[in-house]
Amino acid sequence: MKIKATFLDEISHDIPHQNWGAKEWDADFAYMKAVGIEMVVLIRSGYKRWQTFPSKVLTKSEKCYTPPIDLVELFLTLSDKYDMQFYFGLYDSGRYWEDKDFWENGNYEREVNVNMELIDEVWKKYGHHKSFAGWYLSQECSRNNGKIIEMFATLGKYCKEISGGLPTLISPYIDGKKNISQYTSETTRNEAVTLESHEAEWDQIFAGIQGAVDIIAFQDGHVEYDELVDFLIINKKLCDKYNLQCWTNSETFDRDMPIKFLPIKWEKLKLKLELAAKAGIENAITFEFSHFMSPQSSYMSAGHLYNRYKEYIDAP
Secondary structure, three states, X not given: OOEEEEEEOOOOOOOOOOOOOHHHHHHHHHHHHHOOOOEEEEOOOEEOOEEOOOOHHHHXXXXXXXXXXXXXXXXXXXXXXXXXXXXXXOEEOOOOOOOHHHHHHOOOHHHHHHHHHHHHXXXXXXXXXXXXXXXXXXXXXXXXXXXXXXXXXXXXXHHHHHHOOOOEEEOOOOOOOOOOOOOOOOOOOOOXXXXXXXXXXXXXXXXXXXXXXXXXXXXXXXXXXHHHHHHHHXXXXXXXHOOOEEEEEOOOEEOOOOOOOEEOOHHHHHHHHHHHHHOOOOEEEEOOHHHHOOOOOOOHHHHHHHHHHHHHHHOO
């Protein structure tokens, strides 16, 4: 079981920025390529008032700050250079779809409308790159609440319509015991979704987004290790039912420690990859190579994780 893809997290609110420029990013793409990564996914092009490129749409409608560099152009250029696929991640307002109005009244149109304008802008500006291969719907969810189905269905279909059918990806999470806020030192909670509820709710979601979303990559860090394979089996069964590609998002950071977040222990990552393979899942994406697995990460232990993983994939 190998990691075929990674998210690129340049608009983050809960892990430190590494302040890389073009030289460091070029080196990181080379490190990715050396361990078989074939696809990079911009996890979000903007979050609240921060953005990865000088978007006219986001600057005007969301009052976003103008960034010093066009990271989308840089990532696409590097993807072209290293023969990787690039998936563009949409804008996360951090408020429209997360507020009470969304969950109680289903007012998801504001989140959708700004993203539809952004999709138009991005495809016109960057669609010529050979590496532009798909889209990532960046809003994360774990349950069938609010208007999640309507939002994913609308945005996924619009991405496809604009780009001639390029595939779309989502990376939801499981509402397990480790679904804990990053702003607390706690690592587990008593409440957790049951296997039965998880299956029933995602059966409904998949039915509603079929044709709009192509790849489902559930995050694998929110449940205990001895529960994981059962949830992965359900995810795979539901994806097969609705003809969706089932990936695993094998997180390379550790949710078991009070410090949020540090690179994961190699033994834990290896176990999660093996459990995904046991469930019949063939492809893995990770969150996220550059912080938690890169030899040039600000965390020294990330480079050691890279070495252990490379030994693993190179072994006969």
